Amino acid sequence: MDGVRYGRLGERYREMLGSRCPSCGAEYFPPVRVCRRCGGRGTKDHPMPREGRLVSFTVLNVASAEFQGEAPMAIGLIELENGVKVMAQVVDVPPSSLREGMKVTMVARPLTKADGAFLCYKFVPAG
Amino acid sequence: MAGREPSTKSNGVRRKPARGFRGRPSLLRRVFIASVGLVNVGKHPEMGIADLMVEASVGALSALPDAAPDRVVVGNMFSGVGCGQEHLGALLSSSLGYQGIPAYKVEAACGSGGAAAHNAYLSVKAGESDCVLVTGVEKMTDLDTAKVTSALAMADSQEYTASVGATFISLNAVTHRLYLSRHGVPKEDMAAFPVMAHRNALSSKHAMFHKAVTAEDVLSSPVMSDPIRLLDSSPVCDGAASLVLVSEEMARKVSSPLVEILASEVAANIFSIYERPDPLEYAATKAAFRRAVDRSGVRPEKLDFLEPHDAFSITSALSLESMGLSPAGRAPAEAAKGRFALDGDLPIGTFGGLKARGHPVGASGTYQLAEAYMQLAGRAGPNQVSGAKVGMTQNMGGVDTTTAVHILASAN
Numbered sequence: 001m002d003g004v005r006y007g008r009l010g011e012r013y014r015e016m017l018g019s020r021c022p023s024c025g026a027e028y029f030p031p032v033r034v035c036r037r038c039g040g041r042g043t044k045d046h047p048m049p050r051e052g053r054l055v056s057f058t059v060l061n062v063a064s065a066e067f068q069g070e071a072p073m074a075i076g077l078i079e080l081e082n083g084v085k086v087m088a089q090v091v092d093v094p095p096s097s098l099r100e101g102m103k104v105t106m107v108a109r110p111l112t113k114a115d116g117a118f119l120c121y122k123f124v125p126a127g
Numbered sequence: 128m129a130g131r132e133p134s135t136k137s138n139g140v141r142r143k144p145a146r147g148f149r150g151r152p153s154l155l156r157r158v159f160i161a162s163v164g165l166v167n168v169g170k171h172p173e174m175g176i177a178d179l180m181v182e183a184s185v186g187a188l189s190a191l192p193d194a195a196p197d198r199v200v201v202g203n204m205f206s207g208v209g210c211g212q213e214h215l216g217a218l219l220s221s222s223l224g225y226q227g228i229p230a231y232k233v234e235a236a237c238g239s240g241g242a243a244a245h246n247a248y249l250s251v252k253a254g255e256s257d258c259v260l261v262t263g264v265e266k267m268t269d270l271d272t273a274k275v276t277s278a279l280a281m282a283d284s285q286e287y288t289a290s291v292g293a294t295f296i297s298l299n300a301v302t303h304r305l306y307l308s309r310h311g312v313p314k315e316d317m318a319a320f321p322v323m324a325h326r327n328a329l330s331s332k333h334a335m336f337h338k339a340v341t342a343e344d345v346l347s348s349p350v351m352s353d354p355i356r357l358l359d360s361s362p363v364c365d366g367a368a369s370l371v372l373v374s375e376e377m378a379r380k381v382s383s384p385l386v387e388i389l390a391s392e393v394a395a396n397i398f399s400i401y402e403r404p405d406p407l408e409y410a411a412t413k414a415a416f417r418r419a420v421d422r423s424g425v426r427p428e429k430l431d432f433l434e435p436h437d438a439f440s441i442t443s444a445l446s447l448e449s450m451g452l453s454p455a456g457r458a459p460a461e462a463a464k465g466r467f468a469l470d471g472d473l474p475i476g477t478f479g480g481l482k483a484r485g486h487p488v489g490a491s492g493t494y495q496l497a498e499a500y501m502q503l504a505g506r507a508g509p510n511q512v513s514g515a516k517v518g519m520t521q522n523m524g525g526v527d528t529t530t531a532v533h534i535l536a537s538a539n
Contacts, residue, residue, distance in 0.1 A: 001290060005286075005290075009286060009290075013291075028402075029287075030284065030286065030287040030399075030402075036397065036402075055301075055305065055406075056301040056302070056304045056305040056308075056406075057301060057304065058297045058300035058301050058304065058352045058353050058354075058355070059350075059352070059353045060293075060294055060296065060297045060300070060351070060352040060353075061349075061350055061351060061352065061353075062272060062273075062276055062294065062296065062351050062352065063273065063276065063292070063294065064273060064276040064277040064280055064289060064292075064294050065273040065274050065276065065277040066277060066289075066290075067292050068273055070292065073292055075292060075293045075297045075300075075301070075352075076301075077301045077305070077400070077401055077406065085401040085402070085406070086287075086401055087287070087288055087291065087293045087298070087301075087399070087400075087401050088291055089291060089292050095353075100304070100305075100308060111290075111291070111292075112292075120290075120291055121291070
């Protein structure tokens with residue numbers, strides 16, 4: 001992650017800041033300008049709920065160049081309480097304890113060990 | 128043989144009259160593949176990206192001594208990061224000695240080859256070209272594993288998928304797990320896809336792998352991204368495959384076997400799997416397939432073979448089921464029972480598919496079309512599907528983010 005990109009996206013990453021369509025109420029993360037449901041073009045920034053459920057997950061052993069030294073990494077497909085789905089890292093839990101359907105909570109954590117100053121949404125087991 | 132008429136009797140395939148977009152009668156021209164050229168898929172440290180493109184192109188053009196392409200279209204995903212080279216259209220046309228004709232690259236991630244062929248098809252169909260060279264190419268093996276992993280992740284969102292640590296395999300892995308649990312599919316059945324692909328590649332000259340594998344081999348191979356194992360995944364490799372597309376007028380002048388493209392359709396989905404209502408729904412495949420069937424008039428049960436986008440075991444299953452060629456949750460069991468084998472009811476991946484022929488990503492769509500040509504021209508050797516008259520290819524970019532579907536029929 002470079003500083004310019006983090007400068008542009010940092011708030012989205014730290015707060016999981018998405019968007020909402022004022023016309024029909026549809027919510028989005030990642031944020032969109034044009035509403036996929038009603039075609040409205042005036043969506044506004046909107047925070048996402050922090051609670052969700054693990055729909056599916058994987059533990060990857062082969063990381064990309066930017067995440068060298070981070071594997072194994074748990075990556076989850078998470079459905080938030082508002083129905084929006086995100087892909088994110090699942091941390092603070094041994095991979096063998098991951099279960100489909102488990103409740104998770106969003107936290108802001110350093111993106112990688114090397115990028116300690118860049119905080120990004122990740123998920124931990126709820127409670 | 129000059130003056131030969133391409134068959135207008137629907138290539139022996141009974142079909143409805145071809146229709147244009149939204150049911151309007153098509154006034155446009157017919158499009159044929161007149162020849163193909165393939166580089167053997169594998170690691171080619173001795174060949175750069177231009178060498179790969181030229182090798183495949185010369186192979187295709189050598190069957191047509193009197194043909195001069197009036198357009199060159201290259202399909203490629205990541206030559207920029209793969210080998211620091213862009214501007215592939217002009218690089219290829221110049222390398223072949225052409226000047227002044229349109230030449231450019233078409234990109235749609237791993238669906239680049241299918242999208243490039245679609246672009247060439249449109250040009251011939253519209254009457255803008257009579258002879259188009261389409262070359263799909265990818266040079267992957269100059270990169271180490273981590274850099275290839277980063278390059279492939281460009282198929283999905285850089286800002287919200289790759290930048291949070293997800294890889295392209297991991298996207299397919301979450302769909303694989305969801306699929307197993309939703310349908311109660313045993314993981315042993317999923318292994319039937321790579322077992323079959325490796326079996327078909329044994330006698331496939333241009334395939335990367337010539338080694339049979341068993342379900343036990345698949346299920347004990349290293350875990351890449353749980354539950355996807357090494358042998359569920361297509362390999363990192365280099366390759367290039369070329370097609371020469373010609374108009375009906377040009378087709379009368381060539382002596383090589385002709386295969387007609389009855390339909391060429393591309394559809395784009397909602398970008399990332401997590402943005403879609405159902406991450407297991409291949410909506411792009413579904414849309415492109417439906418339009419291709421409608422426009423060709425070919426009923427799906429009449430397909431003699433299919434080249435699907437089997438980049439992973441899970442993409443084979445979801446592709447077959449999205450097109451309605453297998454009931455939901457049943458494709459792995461049907462594969463295990465042999466329905467998709469070379470001598471089965473619907474052969475797939477007839478030269479080994481992406482899994483065992485290899486998946487040089489931006490070239491895979493043109494390999495599929497070249498293999499369909501070989502099947503329909505009766506030139507598939509030991510991999511020949513007996514009596515093949517009509518076939519289909521399905522080439523995805525991303526996790527069914529952009530998909531090209533082609534329906535083809537022999538025309539001799």
